[in-house]
Amino acid sequence: MSDQPEQGTPAPEPGAEQELRGVDLARRALEEARAAAKASGKSVGQGRASPRRNLRAGGRRRSGWSGARPDERDPQTLGRLTGSIAKNRGWSTKVAEGMVLGRWSSVVGDDIASHATPMTLKDGVLSIAAESTAWATQLRMLQAQILAKINAAVGQGVVTSVRISGPAAPSWRKGERHVKGRGPRDTYG
Template sequence: MTSEQPELRGIDLARRALEEARAAAKANGKSVGQGRASPVRRLRAGGRKYSGWSGAGPDQRDPQLLASLTGSIAKSRGWSGRVAEGMVFGRWPSVVGEDIASHATPLTLEGGVLKIAAESTAWATQLRMLQPQILAKIAAAVGNGVVTSLRITGPQAPSWRKGERHIKGRGPRDTYG
């Protein structure tokens, strides 16, 4: 009679496969440790060697905030100026305050000159008087030199010009009376 081994299933099959893998590794001269391996990592060639796990305090290996990562990427690629310009438009209410932002809209930023459209002529006049304070708020939020001066305009009046051709003069008002 032949002695047949029972068919292995589940955990027994996994244990046997593990024992065979360990025996094969020993035969090849590799040591197989029990338990968890030490997290010794080498960064690129010549990099620092970290041994052990990260402690309770912050470490370079910890997950980073997206804002700090994007800032460092923008700085390394020379995009800092463009990012700062974008922050003026993207964070306008937090940069100048909710009250000013509800009555004024930034239009363009070219060569350090920020063009702002006010909702009324009264607000345009008020913003012109507050210009030094607005420039200080922008410099504090996005950095010095991003915005050097402001050009504040009131609302645009409707144009009486219709069509491609135009004759100089007062327009439709000169035909009355």
């Protein structure tokens, strides 16, 4: 074998470029890009720049990946999603009112919840029914602490005041017709 070209193919001239193909063409393009970047002061092919540096420099964050820190594109808990939906649609006050009635024992504590039941929440006034008159009296003394616990659990302004009532006494008014007076009394003597 000789370094002589075959008959019929012209010999390459010493200063002429050969036609590049495949990998050689890619290498050549990469070298040209590196040279152009070096001339402009940037580095090419040295790895991806940190998204944190780009954010400090005023660049936008890439939309294809979120990185190591929490992002709005990461999976969210169901509670956080429902909270954001309620906030966006204006249901926050209704959800907070439902939390007072639905999570009563976790809002005020097990001791109070075992002796008192929330009945209604209307216009910021929470009606509570106590199981006995003694507990109704005790809850009236604790009214400020109960209101503070509710506001801490569900937010300010959901419950503005508390109305506490004892157990309902039996009614002696039975039927359509009744006689005015003191009600039942001892008639045996």
